[in-house]
Amino acid sequence: MATEASDLSDYVTLVSSDEFSFVVQRTAACLSPAIKRMLDPTNGFLEAKMNTCRFDNITGVVLEQVCEYFYYNQKHQNSKDVPDMDFPTELCLEILIAADYLGRNMNVPIGNLYTQNERPRINFVTRPINDNAIAFSSVYDMLCF
Amino acid sequence: MASHAGRGGRTKIRAPRRGLNGADVDFDAIWTVLEKAFREIHTKNASQLSFEELYRNAYKIVLKKKGEELYNKVADFEQQRLGQDVRTQIVNTLSAPLMLSHGSGNTLTTASERLSAGNKFLKELQQSWDDHQVSMGMLTDVLMYMDRVYCADHRQPSIFAKSMSLFRDEILRTPVHADQPTTLEILTHIILDQISMDRDGHPIDQSLVKKIVYMLEGLYESVHEVEDEKLYLSAFEAAFLETSAEFYKEEGERLLKESDAGAYCRHAKRRIDEETNRCRSTLSEMTTPKIQQVVEDELIRNKMKGLIEMDTGVQHMVDNDRLSDLALIFELESRVDARKPELTKAMQKIITDMGKEINKTAETASTTPAATGNDQDGVKAKAGSNKAVNQQTVAALKWVEEILALRERFENICKLSFTSDQTVTTAINRSMAEVINLFHRGSEYISLFIDDNMKKGIKNKSEAEVDATLEKAIIVVRYLADKDVFETYYKKHLCKRLLLDKSQSIDVEKQMISRMKIELGNSFTLKLEAMFKDMTLSEELTTGYRRYVANLGSADPRRADLGINVLTSMTWPLEAFRGGAEDSNEARTKIIYPPVVRQLKEAFEHFYSGKHSGRKLTWQSNMGTADLKATFPRSKGGKPRTHDVSCSTYAMIILLLFNDLPPGGSLSLEEIEAKTNIPKGDLTRNLQSLAVAPKTRFLVKEPMSRDVKPGDRFSFNDNFKSDFVKIKVGVVSAGNKVEGDRERKVTDEKTNEGRGFVIEAAVVRIMKQRKELSHAQLLSETISIVSAQFIPDVNMIKKRIESLIEREYLERLEDAPVPSYRYLA
Structure with a gap:
């Protein structure tokens, strides 16, 4: 489902490591500081020229969730008491890593880890949380290494 | 969209890809x-x-x-x-x-x-x-x-x-x-x-x-x-400020030498604006306040003194009414100091200088003719007109006018150039007060000024103008520190105005009093109001007496008529009418009245004691006036001439003496004195009016000379001629004039005495309340109470305290750490 990249358009293309393409609204995608900088025309990197970002370390499954989150965030940007967005639990670690990679300002704040019905479940909190570096790194260290 | 890794029935967290x-x-x-x-x-x-x-x-x-x-x-x-x-x-x-x-x-x-x-x-x-x-x-x-x-x-x-x-x-x-x-x-x-x-x-x-x-x-x-x-602050700004300071210091000094003060002010203002703009356009806004400070320091604060003292400085501006330049200076100095010390100082100095100049002029004007002043009094009085106001009085009026002009001028400057700034206004007012109080005759002159206006100034003036005049007078009064002295003079002058009926309008007098009441307080005007009350009462008394006499039935057409003013002795400064110190020593001698007058006097005394028992009347014959009908023998071929003569009571007594004299008879000065008991000073003056002044020469003096000396003889002037039916004999010292030195000494003594009482009263009042008080505290409290009336002399307060201790109102505390007193009930 790859789409042609168009310059100056409102949409940008995000390409996963397994060659899935997602066409996303620029404003939504720029939630991630990394993507924002990649596409910054003043810096003039290749991505900005092509209007396309390739992510060699993010798979399509994960990237889809990320894009979903972009829109979810945009939709609820100015509202209060937004319900948490649920991710497939089995993807949580990969999403965590992607979120870290794309910049934690992405407001995918990394979540409360808790036990419910005797099975672990990571509930991604979509409310902006200012600085959860500690929360994140502990989860990250626990699970990744 | 992308393929989706579906959720299985059993959830398993996928491990992140290891490869990367x-x-x-x-x-x-x-x-x-x-x-x-x-x-x-x-x-x-x-x-x-x-x-x-x-x-x-x-x-x-x-x-x-x-x-x-x-x-x-x-x-x-x-x-x-x-x-x-x-x-x-x-x-x-x-x-x-x-x-x-x-x-x-x-x-x-x-x-x-x-x-x-x-x-x-x-x-x-x-x-x-x-x-x-x-x-x-x-x-x-x-x-x-x-x-x-x-x-x-x-x-x-x-x-x-x-x-x-x-x-x-x-x-x-x-x-x-x-x-x-x-x-x-x-x-x-x-x-x-x-x-x-x-x-x-x-x-x-x-x-x-x-x-x-x-x-x-x-x-x-x-x-x-x-x-x-910031590097900007540490590396550049300091150097920038330093070189700027140098630059402006040099420029300021050069400009002070080269240009005039107005130009300097404009330049300084321009430079400040320039630097502000430079910070905006070339440097950083952060520096704006700092560089302004530097320019203000170098061009204004450090140069203000020099600027003000320049030839073309504040003095020059005031002299030439350069209001806009003054406003500039004011603006500049208010930038660096809200209190504007230099400008204030300069303005104060200018006011003091100008004020001293006015004081000096007044002083010289008043001292030059003083020596001859007394002698001329009589002569001028005989000239019998309002022109008799002597040079000193003119000087007094001029002084007040000039002070008022000075004040108005600086008030104007204040308003137009200094935006009515509080500090400067206060300073200017303080200097004005200083100038006015520096002049030791200030109180007297101001009172004279009011007196003159009451007698002549307000004639034919509209209400608004009268109001303005009163306001002017009050303005100066407000500056006076020694208000008690002013009160003394005002009372004296008011007394003469009332008794001699010189005032243009009693209404205006009363207005003035009520203004003073507002300005200076109730106690100040208490006695003045009492004087007005006495006047009203006396009027009623006179009418009552006349009715009483008429009812007596013994309507005697030859009986003399009597108008009387009964005055409360404490409120009226009766010494004002006595010539000077000489009289105050002589106990009030019993004047020997001619029988007609004595009769009248006794009749009134009888009437009065019938109305109010236990009151003693003291006759102030030196203040009265009398109307006589004088008949002169027919001259060759004419009928007997009758004239209505209005003269002082003394002159009347003297003239009546000659009624009893055979034609051609004469009396010596000593004889007249013995027969009348009129104090010598008054006698001499009255004789002068009667025998020397050409228009009212009812008597002939032997030898003919200007002065009345012991041994002179007087006889009735049969050949008196006058075109007028009514003749007014000049009343000596009727006008309010500047006091002679002797009079002033008396006044000063009286003032001091009065102050002593005020101070004692204040001290006793304070001590009664506090029981015990240290010396310093007592002093300061006394001063604060008394200063509404005058500026007390510390030595005088000390003396009063001593005297109170002697009289056992107070005692010293022996064991107090600081000198203290205790009130003895």
């Missing part, structure tokens, strides 16, 4: 890629680079905990680039004029040469700075992950901050060549040079300088980027 994160990272290989990319970025050639790739590389390194290595590598890379390529480029633009100008002064090159060379250098520096910032921005973006994870965790400054401080160290802090100033020093010098060109009127490239200043503002002393350690 787990594999070993070849640091050097990755660094080589990054370094190459960085070079591309620095040459503005980033379009072929994939941000994601670089970002991922940096990410990988950091993930592998090699963030520190990466950080150091980048720093080294930047340091090398700046230290070599960039610096060389910048140093190359430093041309000879710049280097020379730094060392050996500006004389060798022209301003425009220096300007263009400087601009070249500034441009290059600014360009490098811009480039550095842009590329470092991109580098930082690429290294974002490193900044986020490594720098934050290890408390390292971000790579951007690091590279900025590298720029500072490598470019600015390094000497251009060995043993030569650093780039920063040269830079500072160039900017300062350009600013001084700007001040001299050479146009400079303001936006370029502004950009460089931006650069300095963006750099900090340390990597921590503390807000008040």
Whole structure:
């Protein structure tokens, strides 16, 4: 489902490591500081020229969730008491890593880890949380290494 | 969209892909890629680079905990680039004029040469700075992950901050060549040079300088980027302020010598505005308050004194009514000090000087004729007109008018030039008070001024004008410190006005009193009001007496009519009518009245004691007037001539003596004195009016001379001739005039005596309340109570306290640490 990249358009293309393409609204995608900088025309990197970002370390499954989150965030940007967005639990670690990679300002704040019905479940909190570096790194260290 | 890894029935967390994160990272290989990319970025050639790739590389390194290595590598890379390529480029633009100008002064090159060379250098520096910032921005973006994870965790400054401080160290802090100033020093010098060109009127490239200043503002002393350690502040601003201070100091001194004060003020104002604009357009807004401070210090604060004392300074401005210039000076000084001490001081001095001048004129005017004043009184009085106001009185009126004019002038200046500023107004008022109180006859003169207005001034004036006059009078009164002295004089003058019926309008008199009541308080006007009350009562009394006499039935057409004023002795300053000190010693002698008058007197006494028992009437014959019908023997071929003569009671008594004398008989001065008991001074004066003044010469004096001397003989003037039926014999010392020295001494003594009582009363009142009080406290409380009426003399208070102790109102406390007193009930 790859789409042609168009310059100056409102949409940008995000390409996963397994060659899935997602066409996303620029404003939504720029939630991630990394993507924002990649596409910054003043810096003039290749991505900005092509209007396309390739992510060699993010798979399509994960990237889809990320894009979903972009829109979810945009939709609820100015509202209060937004319900948490649920991710497939089995993807949580990969999403965590992607979120870290794309910049934690992405407001995918990394979540409360808790036990419910005797099975672990990571509930991604979509409310902006200012600085959860500690929360994140502990989860990250626990699970990744 | 993309395929979706479906959720199974049983949830299993997928492990992250190992391949990427787990594999070993070849640091050097990755660094080589990054370094190459960085070079591309620095040459503005980033379009072929994939941000994601670089970002991922940096990410990988950091993930592998090699963030520190990466950080150091980048720093080294930047340091090398700046230290070599960039610096060389910048140093190359430093041309000879710049280097020379730094060392050996500006004389060798022209301003425009220096300007263009400087601009070249500034441009290059600014360009490098811009480039550095842009590329470092991109580098930082690429290294974002490193900044986020490594720098934050290890408390390292971000790579951007690091590279900025590298720029500072490598470019600015390094000497251009060995043993030569650093780039920063040269830079500072160039900017300062350009600013001084700007001040001299050479146009400079303001936006370029502004950009460089931006650069300095963006750099900090340390990597921590503390807000008040901007390089701009530490390296440039201090030097800028210092050279500015020097420049303005020199300029201020030059201008003080060369131009006039008004021009100086305008220049200073322009310079301040200029510097404010310069900060906006060329330097930094941060500096605005500081440079303003410098200019204000150098051009205003340190020069204010000189400026005010210039030939064309404040004195000149006041003299020539340069209100706008004064306003300028005021504006300038209020910039540096809200209290405006110099201007205030100068204004005070001017007022004091002008006031002293007025005082001096008044003094000389009043002392010159004083010697002859007394002798002329009689003669002038006989001239019998309002012109008899002597020179001293004129001087008094002139003094008040001038003081009022002075006050009005400065009030005007205050309003128009000083925006009615509180401090200056207060200071000016204080000086006015000082001037007025410096003049020891102030109280008397002001009272005279009011007196004159009451008698003549308000004639034919509208109500508004009268009001204005009263207001003027009150204004001056307000300044008086010794209000008790004023009260004494006012009472005296008012007394004469009332008794001699000189006042134009009793209504206005009463208005004046009520104004004083508002200004000076109830106690001040109490006695004055009592005087008015006495007058009203006396009028009623006179009517009552006349009715009583009429009812008596013994209507005797020959009976003399009597109008009487019964005065409360305490409220009326009766001594005002006595000639001077001589009389006060002589006990009030019993005047021998002619039988007609005595009869009248006794009849009234009888009537009065019938009305009020237990009151003693003391007759003040020296204040009365009498109307006589005088018949002169027919002259050759004429009928007997009758004249209505109006004269003082004494003159009446004297004239009546001659009724009993055989024709041609004469009396000597001594005989008259013995027969009448009139005090000698009054007698002499009255005889002078009757026998010397040409129009009222009812008596003939032997020998004929101007002065009345012992042994002179008087006889009735049969040949008196006058065209008028009604003749008024001049009443001696009827007008209110300036006191003679002797009179003043009496007044002063009386005032002092009165003050003594006031002070004693105050002390007793305080002590009664406090029981025990230290000396110092008692003094200060007494002063604060009494000062509403006059400024007390501390010595006098001490004496009064002593006297109170002697009379056992107070006693000294023996064991008190400070001298104290106790009240003895």
